[in-house]
Amino acid sequence: VSPAPSEDEWIEAIAGRFERAPGALLGIGHDTEALRVGEEGTCIVSTDVLVDGRHFDLAACGGRAAGRKALAVNLSDLAAAASRPLGFLVGAVLPRPADRALFEALADGMAETARRYGCPCLGGDTNAGDGPLVLAITVVGAPGPMGVVSRKGARPGDVLSVTGPLGGSRRGRHLDPVPRIAEALALAEARLPHAMMDLSDGLSRDLPRLCAMSGVGARIDAALVPVHEDVGAEERLAHALHDGEDYELLVAHAPLAPGAAPPVPLWPVGRVTAAADGIVLATGEGEAPIEPRGWDHLAD
């Protein structure tokens, strides 16, 4: 067994082996891909896979919550692209023997999220296997009012903001993520985002991805990072930076005019800098590089 790759290494390995699709506007490494379809159309696509024991504990939460979460985290990727949901496909592997009550609960949960965010089921494929429940969902969307928004486009001097407090999601909130679709569309309507992503793996792991795609650095101000009320008394900032599964949006945008209110609540957390300045956390004690200690889906 050769050493486990990180998720970012997997992405590189994939990207290096494939030519860019002729109609693909972004390339691998964003939350979504945008694909030209015909003369006029663009569709936005993204896949996220959830596994029992990693993203939820099926025995504890039940099929309905698992189904809800699986679709919601996929919708969060469409939010990152400020796009509108059109529908989703689901590939499921049920633990053998496949249980009717489980699949009905999963379908109920997905249907609940589907109705809430207007994202109907387009089809799918189901199997049974000798392992945990796997839900692989692909969402399809259409570009929102700014067209295709991605991790690329942040500029030095931009403000970095998040759409909500971070950390502590594993106390239970991670099971009911709120994909920030309405917020993303409102931000796009206001032409605010230069670059955007959703925070699924923790700010410390996700921010470097946005910086890499934009070719910039970042300076996060520790005092500004909003810590979620779910975080306990200990190491509050570390939880906010590293816990992951927040599903808030990270937005790079021009500074707001003095006194101007953003269209949705935004918490500024820092600034975009030049790439050479690195990705740093500023505290009362000075600046230090941010270590990506967030969630890695391939780590043990």
Place this chain on the structure above:
Amino acid sequence: VSPAPSEDEWIEAIAGRFERAPGALLGIGHDTEALRVGEEGTCIVSTDVLVDGRHFDLAACGGRAAGRKALAVNLSDLAAAASRPLGFLVGAVLPRPADRALFEALADGMAETARRYGCPCLGGDTNAGDGPLVLAITVVGAPGPMGVVSRKGARPGDVLSVTGPLGGSRRGRHLDPVPRIAEALALAEARLPHAMMDLSDGLSRDLPRLCAMSGVGARIDAALVPVHEDVGAEERLAHALHDGEDYELLVAHAPLAPGAAPPVPLWPVGRVTAAADGIVLATGEGEAPIEPRGWDHLAD
């Protein structure tokens, strides 16, 4: 544990819980969905999930063959819709601890199929889990020369043809399926298919699905069914009807003019009849209903 549902019951359970997406042209129960995107565009989407121990034996075949097969069977669904590949997304669950050599072999295999059929990678998501390797692929395509071809549209009197001999794929051929994309596009160029699907689960299980979607019956002539050379001496017809994983196309089309040659080799196997006539196999001993004994991905 409640009784295991069949794959068709799962599809019904899903379809009953979701409204049809506003831009969806087909509805659940076809090989693909066709989705209107913008004013002019239509994208074709489909998901197929493959699991180690069910669709391939990773220890025996290796990652490269698994990667090749996973993409190829998905492309077969695009062929069923006579559509052109635009790209694919991959959701993978690697057995823990995630092994770099395995993921590189998987990527190599997918890249090989991707190049052969012109279907680049658009993105994906990778996880590790306490179970077998899972590869969930979603393909995105564009309509071919006939627009959206589906399981719907077969008419009584149509000829039912297949694009190649059936049966015996588990002798090894199932690992290297040939998605009939070029054949499907040639058939569509000739305006031949009224309805089409790919034979993944065996003619006996797949034909009733096409009949259900078209609202027709079918009469298969046992003497006409082409049996693959991989099938041994015993129960040759049963293997051709039930083995599955042929990935040939089943095409309902108007009878060819006398002496006319189809644009690609076609083996006529029977006729479309009225729904009331059922789905029957005609042999020298008379007619009998065809029992769907093919591959069910949820059965034990």
